Each structure stands twice: as structure tokens, then as C-alpha cells.
Amino acid sequence: MDKLSKENKEYLIKRNTNEYEVVIGLEVHAQVLSESKLFSTSPTKFGSEPNTQVSLVDAAFPGMLPVINEFCIKQAIKTGIGLNAKINKKSIFDRKNYFYADLPQGYQISQYKNPIVGEGTVTLDLPNGEKKIGIERLHLEQDAGKSIHDIDPNNTLVDLNRSGVALMEIVSKPDLRSLDEVNSYIKKLRSIMRYLGTCDGNMQEGSLRADVNVSVRKKGSKELGTRCEIKNVNSIKFMQMAIDYEANRQVDVIEEGGSINQETRLFDTKKNETRSMRSKEDAHDYRYFPDPDLLPLELDENFINDIKKNIPELPDEKKKRFIEKFKLSPYEANILVSDIDTSKYFEEVSKNSDVKLATNWITGELFALLNEKNLEITESPISSKNLSKLINLIKKGTISGKIAKTIFELMSDGDKDPEKIVEEKGLKQQSDPKELEEIIDKIISENPKNVELYKSGKDKLFGFFVGQVMKSSGGKANPQLVNEILKKKLT
Amino acid sequence: MSNIIDLKLFELVEKIKKKEISSQEVTKVFVDRSQKSKKLNSYITENFENALQKAKQFDEKPDFNKKLPGVPLAVKDLFCTKNIRTTAGSKILENFIPTYESTVTQNILNEGGIIIGKLNCDEFAMGSSNETSFFGNVQNPISENLVPGGSSGGSSSALAAKLTPATIGTDTGGSIRQPASFTGTVGLKPTYGSCSRYGIVAFASSLDQAGPMTQNVKDCALMLEVISSYDNKDSTSVDFKRGQYLKDLNENIKGKKIGIPKQYRVDGMPKEIDELWKKGMKIIENNGGEIIEINLPNTNYALPTYYIVAPAEASSNLARYDGVKYGFRSKGENLIDMYEKTRSEGFGDEVKRRIMIGTYVLSSGYYDAYYLKAQKVRRLIKNDFDEAYKKVDAILTPSTPSSAFKIGEKTNDPVSMYLNDIFTVPINLAGLPAISIPAGHDKSGYPLGLQVIGKAFDEQNILNIAYSIEKNINFKNNFNDWWIN
Numbered sequence: 001m002d003k004l005s006k007e008n009k010e011y012l013i014k015r016n017t018n019e020y021e022v023v024i025g026l027e028v029h030a031q032v033l034s035e036s037k038l039f040s041t042s043p044t045k046f047g048s049e050p051n052t053q054v055s056l057v058d059a060a061f062p063g064m065l066p067v068i069n070e071f072c073i074k075q076a077i078k079t080g081i082g083l084n085a086k087i088n089k090k091s092i093f094d095r096k097n098y099f100y101a102d103l104p105q106g107y108q109i110s111q112y113k114n115p116i117v118g119e120g121t122v123t124l125d126l127p128n129g130e131k132k133i134g135i136e137r138l139h140l141e142q143d144a145g146k147s148i149h150d151i152d153p154n155n156t157l158v159d160l161n162r163s164g165v166a167l168m169e170i171v172s173k174p175d176l177r178s179l180d181e182v183n184s185y186i187k188k189l190r191s192i193m194r195y196l197g198t199c200d201g202n203m204q205e206g207s208l209r210a211d212v213n214v215s216v217r218k219k220g221s222k223e224l225g226t227r228c229e230i231k232n233v234n235s236i237k238f239m240q241m242a243i244d245y246e247a248n249r250q251v252d253v254i255e256e257g258g259s260i261n262q263e264t265r266l267f268d269t270k271k272n273e274t275r276s277m278r279s280k281e282d283a284h285d286y287r288y289f290p291d292p293d294l295l296p297l298e299l300d301e302n303f304i305n306d307i308k309k310n311i312p313e314l315p316d317e318k319k320k321r322f323i324e325k326f327k328l329s330p331y332e333a334n335i336l337v338s339d340i341d342t343s344k345y346f347e348e349v350s351k352n353s354d355v356k357l358a359t360n361w362i363t364g365e366l367f368a369l370l371n372e373k374n375l376e377i378t379e380s381p382i383s384s385k386n387l388s389k390l391i392n393l394i395k396k397g398t399i400s401g402k403i404a405k406t407i408f409e410l411m412s413d414g415d416k417d418p419e420k421i422v423e424e425k426g427l428k429q430q431s432d433p434k435e436l437e438e439i440i441d442k443i444i445s446e447n448p449k450n451v452e453l454y455k456s457g458k459d460k461l462f463g464f465f466v467g468q469v470m471k472s473s474g475g476k477a478n479p480q481l482v483n484e485i486l487k488k489k490l491t
Numbered sequence: 492m493s494n495i496i497d498l499k500l501f502e503l504v505e506k507i508k509k510k511e512i513s514s515q516e517v518t519k520v521f522v523d524r525s526q527k528s529k530k531l532n533s534y535i536t537e538n539f540e541n542a543l544q545k546a547k548q549f550d551e552k553p554d555f556n557k558k559l560p561g562v563p564l565a566v567k568d569l570f571c572t573k574n575i576r577t578t579a580g581s582k583i584l585e586n587f588i589p590t591y592e593s594t595v596t597q598n599i600l601n602e603g604g605i606i607i608g609k610l611n612c613d614e615f616a617m618g619s620s621n622e623t624s625f626f627g628n629v630q631n632p633i634s635e636n637l638v639p640g641g642s643s644g645g646s647s648s649a650l651a652a653k654l655t656p657a658t659i660g661t662d663t664g665g666s667i668r669q670p671a672s673f674t675g676t677v678g679l680k681p682t683y684g685s686c687s688r689y690g691i692v693a694f695a696s697s698l699d700q701a702g703p704m705t706q707n708v709k710d711c712a713l714m715l716e717v718i719s720s721y722d723n724k725d726s727t728s729v730d731f732k733r734g735q736y737l738k739d740l741n742e743n744i745k746g747k748k749i750g751i752p753k754q755y756r757v758d759g760m761p762k763e764i765d766e767l768w769k770k771g772m773k774i775i776e777n778n779g780g781e782i783i784e785i786n787l788p789n790t791n792y793a794l795p796t797y798y799i800v801a802p803a804e805a806s807s808n809l810a811r812y813d814g815v816k817y818g819f820r821s822k823g824e825n826l827i828d829m830y831e832k833t834r835s836e837g838f839g840d841e842v843k844r845r846i847m848i849g850t851y852v853l854s855s856g857y858y859d860a861y862y863l864k865a866q867k868v869r870r871l872i873k874n875d876f877d878e879a880y881k882k883v884d885a886i887l888t889p890s891t892p893s894s895a896f897k898i899g900e901k902t903n904d905p906v907s908m909y910l911n912d913i914f915t916v917p918i919n920l921a922g923l924p925a926i927s928i929p930a931g932h933d934k935s936g937y938p939l940g941l942q943v944i945g946k947a948f949d950e951q952n953i954l955n956i957a958y959s960i961e962k963n964i965n966f967k968n969n970f971n972d973w974w975i976n
Contacts, residue, residue: 056590056591059816060811060816061571061589061591061816061817062571062577062579062584062587062589062692062693062811063570063571063589063593063688063689063690063691063692063693064689064690065688065689065724065725065726066726067723067724067725067726068726095807097806097807097810097853099810099813099830100826101813101815101826104811104815104816105810105811106807106809106810106811106813107807107810156826158815285854285855287806287807287850287853287854287855287858288853288858289803289807289853289858289862291696292695292696292697292727292804293693293696293726293727294726294727295726295727
């Protein structure tokens with residue numbers, strides 16, 4: 001089988017002499033972070049007992065009416081601003097009609113022709129630079145309930161806790177070209193929404209899911225191929241697997257002289273393949289029409305401006321600031337800003353200590369520790385306060401970098417104060433030149449042969465002397481001073 | 492005190508307030524008469540025992556500051572009533588007992604009213620004769636085997652037969668005004684957004700409005716005052732300052748300009764109706780009003796527009812009756828089969844017809860030609876009224892193109908049934924208030940009504956005009972209690 005040419009920036013599929021480009025667009029469903037649902041006052045807490053967060057409105061009892069949750073509107077506008085998108089002053093809620101057991105109303109309230117947010121852009125930070133991905137639109141809609149088929153052998157059970165929860169559907173333009181770009185795009189979206197506090201981005205809990213549109217075309221072709229939509233994929237890894245499978249399937253069809261049918265497909269995560277769900281001809285006729293229970297949503301300029309004023313610094317701006325103010329490399333800045341909690345941690349540490357050291361310690365030792373223990377930075381066993389203390393100890397020369405690593409390990413057990421560890425364990429660096437001279441004199445007198453050899457040109461032996469001094473000082477000797485004194489004594 | 496049933500609502504209120512009669516006495520009289528009137532089939536669900544108990548409680552601890560102090564009322568079975576079965580006239584909700592109260596009935600309860608029962612209506616309010624109800628035909632007390640109109644047919648029948656001193660209905664295309672006209676009673680459809688739709692089983696959301704049905708205009712003003720309120724549970728409820736309709740009711744219409752739309756002179760309209768209309772104009776002129784001919788050029792398109800918009804919304808509103816959560820469920824092999832059987836058996840023919848029409852006009856490929864076009868025409872119809880209201884304060888028309896017809900007469904001809912709503916439908920499309928008052932009889936002695944249409948939120952004005960006409964007509968229903976053995 002032909003393999004993906006991953007080393008290349010381009011993600012191309014090769015068959016015989018042909019090279020195919022893969023064109024990807026994503027429809028991301030992001031659950032709005034809100035206390036209550038889009039059109040009812042029921043709570044939205046994840047993982048509650050089935051059917052305990054359901055109001056009469058959510059269960060579509062006769063005569064019940066939707067009332068828009070203003071907070072959800074604000075969240076959508078915030079997100080729109082974060083996507084550098086146009087906020088539409090007038091938008092309309094429509095009914096998308098279809099029957100399903102977990103859709104109590106028999107229709108989903110969504111936005112069809114007039115979404116709340118229009119075109120925008122998201123900037124991806126790729127290894128070879130930035131790439132802008134177009135956003136087509138963002139609209140608000142209700143989530144459906146959940147059908148559970150595997151509890152009762154004879155019946156399907158329905159849990160309506162999720163019914164009516166607000167979702168933002170964020171539709172990208174078909175601007176994505178590789179699996180890495182998909183990964184980067186999802187992460188960036190997630191990052192922006194987490195900065196804004198509009199979606200927790202938790203893919204395990206289903207707060208972020210996507211429908212993936214995939215088409216292929218011969219490299220250099222300007223026309224888009226016929227696309228297939230892969231429904232409801234809920235992790236980046238599965239998205240990548242699904243796209244890879246689907247793109248290769250389409251290329252095979254074309255290479256065999258066939259053509260692609262526009263259809264909706266499902267990704268089977270166990271078999272790692274996509275399967276046809278329904279063709280275009282069988283597509284539902286959703287009979288969209290404006291929901292007569294809801295008036296058009298009209299926003300005034302001040303309402304939008306008030307939200308704009310309260311938008312926090314977003315990853316792109318933060319990255320720029322880190323590069324300019326802290327002289328970080330784009331790479332370092334990217335790592336530190338991509339997750340809001342990491343950036344917060346970094347800013348707390350660097351506020352009270354050396355920026356360069358803070359960068360290195362966070363991206364190095366701390367990340368390794370979190371990785372090893374499988375923890376989020378918010379659960380870090382070492383607080384930002386204690387890490388900045390540690391960095392200050394290094395900076396002041398109180399401890400050496402090597403000792404710092406030992407202390408770091410000790411700190412991780414119950415967030416211990418590094419200053420106390422230094423005191424208790426007597427790990428303070430030996431920086432008194434007189435004391436060091438005594439040790440060095442002793443080493444020199446004990447090793448006359450090596451002194452001879454060094455002086456006759458064996459420079460490498462310098463390390464031996466340093467090592468001996470460090471050993472003799474119990475690792476506490478200030479390495480810089482040791483170097484200086486040794487050099488003087490050995491010449 | 493057998494004359495209690497002959498008292499007007501406002502008289503009952505006064506007498507209860509003056510402690511001349513008790514709530515229990517009043518309630519018992521209407522309950523007794525209702526029990527003797529089963530032949531009319533006005534009720535779907537009786538709440539008599541409970542009502543008598545409530546009346547007793549009221550008398551023990553009366554609050555005479557209420558607008559309806561201990562007054563018994565039966566209401567259309569489209570209003571959800573807490574712990575009282577609510578069917579919407581449909582098999583699919585045959586055993587549905589809400590755990591919640593509609594805002595409109597809550598307003599009645601808050602003002603001291605007592606619900607004595609739920610009144611028959613066309614299934615999901617779809618009909619003009621009450622013949623689509625799963626719970627059977629309703630008799631018009633005017634004459635045996637005469638329809639009471641629809642969809643609020645149980646309400647008009649019960650009101651005219653004095654089984655309830657007043658009632659409420661809902662009006663989507665004429666469902667309050669046409670039955671009022673057919674039974675010689677008063678019915679008012681308020682401006683869209685005046686009465687909350689919360690807890691009313693929805694038919695067509697953009698057209699549905701609850702409204703009072705009463706013996707006379709004064710009672711109508713009182714009832715409107717009780718039921719009209721801003722409600723944040725209904726996003727289409729309008730937060731305008733409600734009038735003191737009863738206090739401000741007066742018959743002085745001097746200088747009022749009343750429009751007569753020539754497009755309402757339809758072919759084949761009985762002579763009596765035209766004469767009635769002229770009589771109305773005459774009264775207005777005698778009372779100092781001015782009659783002005785106006786143009787509502789798109790009137791002809793109102794009925795077809797209505798029969799696209801209303802079924803479209805209904806097809807979606809009724810999707811929730813699927814057998815999954817509540818109401819009737821038929822056994823099926825699988826989900827789809829269960830849906831099909833539940834809805835085939837649970838809905839009647841007229842409801843199914845409208846669901847199909849609605850589904851069709853919203854379908855892709857037909858949406859633009861039907862639904863979208865209908866919405867545009869709806870706008871034109873509204874513009875017609877806006878234009879007319881630059882010249883006049885209100886509009887006078889007949890309420891219906893004919894008087895009540897016999898049960899079964901039009902059941903096989905839906906279009907002729909739909910034509911009944913020709914004078915009432917445009918008002919719903921434009922969201923305006925309109926009142927129907929009894930104004931005369933046809934040659935068979937069946938009542939005929941006149942309709943006064945107002946500007947949006949100008950209910951006081953049409954109440955006053957109606958009041959002024961009412962005073963000069965001295966209409967009286969003539970029937971013996973033929974249905975009581």
C-alpha cells in the first residue's frame with residue numbers, strides 16, 4: 001500500500017503515477033458552557049442520573065414554549081469574536097423537522113439560513129509557519145437526548161438530560177489539507193473556546209464532536225471533488241483515522257474508474273473504516289422553517305460591544321506578547337499559550353522569576369513530570385509559587401542546576417517549599433572561594449600524576465578535577481567558581 | 492334561585508361581592524344545569540365535584556377583591572389545566588393529565604375563578620363545526636342538529652346554553668368569533684401577543700390566540716382584563732400596558748372612523764348578512780361615527796395563505812405526539828412502525844389532512860412556491876390593514892359568510908368548510924384584535940354576527956364600538972331548553 005508522505009508538508013495520496021490532494025472541512029459541534037439549557041432552565045451538568053435534568057419544555061409537553069437563554073447567546077457571540085468573525089445583528093431560529101425517539105419535539109431548534117455568526121478565520125501554528133483556515137459560520141442549536149440500546153435487551157431507553165443543551169456548530173471552509181492540519185485546527189478551536197470560557201472542549205464527555213467532510217482531487221486541480229460527510233466523530237485520533245481511510249477509499253474508487261457518490265458515512269472505530277449511512281437521494285428532508293415560537297434574534301451594537309470589551313487576551317495575541325516581551329521563540333510561545341491553564345501557570349511563575357528559566361523548567365521538567373503522572377497542569381503537584389521560588393534559588397546561585405533537579409523531585413511530593421528543602425537538607429551551594437580553594441588544593445596534592453598530564457596538554461583531564469571537587473563537596477560546590485579556581489591553580 | 496343562570500357574568504360578580512349569593516350557590520346552579528345538558532355534549536371532562544369543593548373553600552375564606560370571586564367557569568379543552576385531563580379533542584391525548592397550568596387559566600384561578608370543566612372542541616382546534624372532535628359532535632342550543640361552530644364549539648354551546656357564565660376559547664383563524672356568531676354570543680380574539688400561549692396545546696403558533704367568549708360586551712371586557720397578561724414564558728408575548736377594559740368601557744364612539752372593506756362583499760353571501768352589515772353601519776352613523784369605504788386588496792388571498800401557513804406550523808407542532816413520552820401509544824414492530832400506528836390511530840382525518848398539507852408545503856422543492864410565498868402574501872395582507880388604519884380607527888365586517896349549518900352538512904367538503912373562515916382568517920394573519928357580536932338572525936332564526944376589527948393592542952376601542960352597537964340592537968337568543976328532558 002502506498003503510504004502517506006508525512007515527511008512532506010503536503011498530505012498526498014499516491015496511486016500509480018497520480019497524486020491526490022485531500023480536501024477537508026469540519027463541522028464542529030461545541031457544547032456551550034452554560035448553567036442551563038438553550039431554551040429552558042434545566043441544568044446541564046454532565047454525568048447526572050438519567051432524566052434528572054429535564055423540564056417540561058425539554059420533554060416537549062403540550063403547550064410548552066422555548067425561551068432563549070441570553071447567556072448562551074453571549075457565549076456564541078464571544079466565540080464568534082474569538083474566531084475573528086462577523087456577528088450578525090439579526091439571526092433566526094429554525095425548526096429542523098425529523099422523528100426520532102430522543103428528539104422529543106419532533107424537531108430540533110437550530111439556525112439555518114441566518115446564523116448568529118458569519119465568516120471568520122482561525123490561524124493554525126504549523127511547524128512550517130502559520131496557515132489561515134476560513135470559518136463559514138457558527139450557529140446555535142439544541143442537542144438531542146441520548147438513545148441507549150445496550151441496557152435493556154428488548155427496549156431502547158432514552159435519556160433526555162442532554163435534550164435542549166446548547167451547541168455551537170462551527171463550520172469551516174474546505175481549507176484543511178492534512179491530518180496534521182485537522183489536529184492543529186481542532187486544538188486551536190478548543191484553545192480559543194477554553195480561553196473564552198465558552199466551551200470546556202472535553203472530547204471524552206462529548207463537549208466537542210465533529211462531522212468531517214472529505215473529498216479528493218488530483219494534485220493541481222482547482223475544482224473540488226464530490227464530498228462525503230462522516231458523521232459524529234468524537235476524537236482527533238478518530239477524525240484522522242476516518243479521514244485517512246475515507247480519502248484512500250475515494251482515491252481507490254476514482255483510480256478504478258468510478259465516481260464518488262455524495263453521501264453520509266459513519267466511521268466504525270473498531271474496524272477502522274467508514275460505511276455508507278445514507279445517500280444524497282435518501283437524505284432527510286428536514287423541512288426547515290423559522291420557529292414561530294421564537295422571534296428573530298436582534299442584537300444591538302451596544303450589546304455586542306459590551307461583550308467585545310470583555311474578551312480576554314486570546315492565544316494569538318498572547319503568543320505575540322510572549323515573543324515580544326519575553327523574547328521567547330515562536331516554538332516556545334506556542335507551547336506555552338496553546339492551553340489556557342499552561343499559559344496561566346507560566347505567567348504566574350514568570351511574574352516572580354526569570355522568564356527564560358521559567359520557560360525551560362515548565363516545558364522541560366514540569367511537562368515531563370505531568371506526563372509521567374498523567375496529570376493536567378491544573379493538577380500539578382508543584383505550585384507555580386514554589387516553582388518560581390526554585391528558579392530564584394538557581395538564579396541567585398544558592399543552588400546549582402543539578403541540585404535544583406533533586407529539589408524539584410522532592411517538591412513534587414506534596415508541593416514542598418524549595419527554600420525549606422534547601423535548608424533542611426543542607427543543599428545550599430558552596431560558594432565561599434576560601435572553602436573551595438581548600439578542597440581544590442587537597443585534590444591537586446592528592447593527584448600529582450594527573451596534574452602532570454594535564455599540564456603537558458591533556459585538556460580533557462580538567463573534567464576529572466571538577467568531578468573530584470564536586471564529589472568531595474557533596475555536589476554542593478558552585479560549579480562556576482570551581483571552574484575559575486581550578487583554571488587558575490592548574491596553570 | 493333559578494334566575495342565577497340568567498345573570499350576566501358582571502352581575503354574578505357584583506352579587507357575590509355584595510354577598511347576595513355565594514360561590515357555592517352559583518357553582519351548584521351551573522353544575523346542575525350542565526349535568527342536565529349532556530345531550531349538548533359540550534363537555535369533554537367534568538370537574539364538578541372538585542369545583543363545588545373549591546366554591547365551598549371560597550365561601551369559607553372569600554376574597555372579594557378578585558375580579559372573578561368564586562365564579563365557576565368551564566374552559567376550552569385546549570388549555571392545559573393542572574391535574575385536570577386535557578385532550579385537545581384528540582384520541583392521542585385522551586388520557587393526558589397535565590402537571591402544569593396554562594398562563595391564561597392560571598390568570599383565571601388567580602382572580603378567584605373556579606374551573607368546572609373542560610369544553611369540547613375540534614381536534615387540535617382544527618375545524619369550524621366541532622365535528623372533528625374525537626369526543627363527538629356538539630349541539631348548538633339554538634336548534635337541534637345545528638353545529639355550534641368551531642373550533643371552540645363546546646365553549647360556544649356551553650355559553651349559549653348557560654352551562655357556564657362565560658368561557659374562553661382559542662382563535663387561530665376564527666375559532667372564537669365564528670362559534671360566537673353561530674350561537675348568538677360575543678367572542679373576542681385579542682391582538683397576537685396579548686394573551687400568553689404558555690400551556691395552550693399549539694395548533695399554529697404564529698396565529699393562535701386565547702380570548703374571551705361571553706354573553707355580552709361588558710363581560711367580554713371583564714374577561715379580557717383577567718386573561719391578558721405579559722408572560723416571559725412565551726417569547727411572543729408582548730409587554731404592553733394592558734387597559735382597564737371594563738372600567739374604560741363606554742359607548743361613546745363620536746367621531747370614530749369605521750372602515751367598510753368592499754372586498755368583504757363576497758359572491759353568494761345571503762341577503763340577510765348584507766342587511767345586517769348595513770344595519771351595523773347605520774347604528775355607527777347614528778351614534779356619531781363615520782363610515783368610510785376602505786380597500787383591503789389582498790383579502791382574496793387570505794384563505795389560501797392561511798391554509799398554507801397554519802398547516803405548515805401544525806405539521807411541526809404536532810410532531811411531538813409520537814407515542815414516546817406521553818399520550819396514546821400503539822404497539823409497533825419497531826420505532827417507525829410504532830410512530831405510524833400511533834399517529835394513524837391517534838389522529839383524526841382532518842388533523843391528518845392538515846399534517847400532510849403542512850408537510851408538503853414545507854418540503855424541499857415546494858417551500859419557496861408555497862410556504863415562502865404565503866409568508867410574503869401574509870405580509871401584504873398585514874400591509875393592507877396598516878394602510879387602511881391610516882384612514883380609519885376600526886373596521887366593520889360580517890363575522891361569517893353564513894349562519895350555522897346542520898351537523899354533517901359540510902363534513903365531506905373541506906373546502907366549503909374552510910370558506911366559513913373567510914372573514915376571520917385575515918385578522919389572524921395580520922395579528923389584529925377583532926370581536927364578534929350577535930347582531931341579528933337569518934330567515935331560519937339562526938344568529939348572525941358582526942365583526943369589529945381593531946388596530947394592534949387597541950382592544951378598548953373595538954370593545955367600545957361593539958358596546959355601542961350592542962346597546963342599539965337588543966339581540967336576544969330565542970330557544971327553549973329543548974335538550975333538557
